[in-house]
Amino acid sequence: MTNAQFNTEAVTWRRMIHAQPELTFDTKFVGNFVAEKLQEFGLDEVHKGFARNGVIGVLRGRGPGKTIGLRADMDALPLAETTGRPWVSKIPGKMHACGHDGHTAMLLAAARYLANEKNFNGTVVFIFQPAEERGAGAKVMIEEGVLDRFKIENVFGMHNLPGLPVGRFAIRSGAIMAATDDFTIHLRGMSGHAALPHAAIDPIVAASQIVINLQTLVSRNVDPLDSAVVSVCKLHSGTAMNIIPDTAEIAGTIRTLNPATRQMLRERFHEVVESICAAHRINFTIDFEKNAPAVLNADIQTEVAIRAATDVVGESNVEGDTRPIMGGEDFAYMLEARPGAFMFIGNGDSAPLHNSNYDFDDEALQFGVGYWLCLVNVALNTSA
Ligand SMILES: [Zn+2]
Ligand SMILES: [Zn+2]
Structure with a gap:
């Protein structure tokens, strides 16, 4: 041939x-x-x-x-x-x-x-x-x-x-190539009238804080000469402009090259979510899917x-x-x-x-x- x-x-x-x-x-x-x-x-x-x-x-x-x-x-x-x-x-x-x-x-x-x-x-x-x-x-x-x-x-x-x-x-x-870990965070507050926020527990404010604070995982925790990505790619909550909703959902992915950085980010991720939920009196669960390593x-x-x-x-x-x-x-x-x-x-x-x-x-x-x-x-x- x-x-x-x-x-x-x-x-x-x-x-x-x-x-x-x-x-x-x-x-x-x-x-x-x-x-x-x-x-x-x-x-x-x-x-x-x-x-x-x-x-x-x-x-x-x-x-x-x-x-x-x-x-x-x-x-x-x-x-x-x-x-x-x-x-x-x-x-x-x-x-x-x-x-x-x-x-x-x-x-x-x-x-x-x-x-x-x-x-x-x-x-x-x-x-x-x-x-x-x-x-x-x-x-x-x-x-x-x-x-x-x-x-x-x-x-x-x-x-x-x-x-x-x-x-x-x-x-x-x-x-x-990077290790890929995916997360979904389920937040549960308590619904109520938009005009009576003191009688509700607002999951949207907590979700917003979480999204912003997850941005500091890489910028404030990872060695600048190492590489990592945290991307929030889903944020869902609410049904109407006059209802504080019961729940919110956040999902995204964490990418790392270094196994130690992977472990550290996983821990810091949980700490950030837990502490913000505690501050806002929000119940939460985290689905953390550990996928392929780097x-x-x-x-x-x-x-x-x-x-x-x-x-x-x-x-x-x-x-x-x-x-x-x-x-x-x-x-x-x-x-x-x-x-x-x-x-x-x-x-x-x-x-x-x-x-x-x-x-x-x-x-x-x-x-x-x-x-x-x-x-x-x-x-x-x-x-x-
Ligand atoms: Zn492919
Ligand atoms: Zn392929």
């Missing part, structure tokens, strides 16, 4: 997956397609059913060595596509707006090449994961024993990045990733100390369990991720496939 044929095939797969988006754990169509292909390529083992529709492929090389896991996510988003491309989503209200179609196609193409060539020592485990966007599919796969059962020593992941030119890679050692790249594997990307596109096209992004990613759970590295691959001047006009750039496929192949070479054939 020539290089051109190889790339054409990856493009065909990508567009086919793009047209059939599936949400969270329901990645049955793409999961079956991936499993069939891996079997056809002659992998040593193919397993279905991890995290419901996840797929694992095991490929042993020509001799003994380490075992590494390469991960691609497969799920799409609940969004109506507006690209109008020939391969536009055939499923109303669902689309691949985060490029996981491209991630799946790239890892599949790499599996085909490696199964043909067997030009490495050790073992490559291909991890095709559902539910990256919601449901923490990576966490579920770990809980189901994927890393232990297949003896995976290091893990590698990749995500496309709009704004980074096609043919460029970006990574950094340490935190590259995506923490290990030093050695980041070096391996940089060497691999450099082999594909040359030193001048690899940013080895890129700025972190305050978005979250459930690959963080895998990096919490095993040392590894998460790489950004350029998607050029496309629409942003999670935008209805976004599309994975097929020109990027060849670079992503090349990265996986070089990564296997550097990680398994050198003393890295």
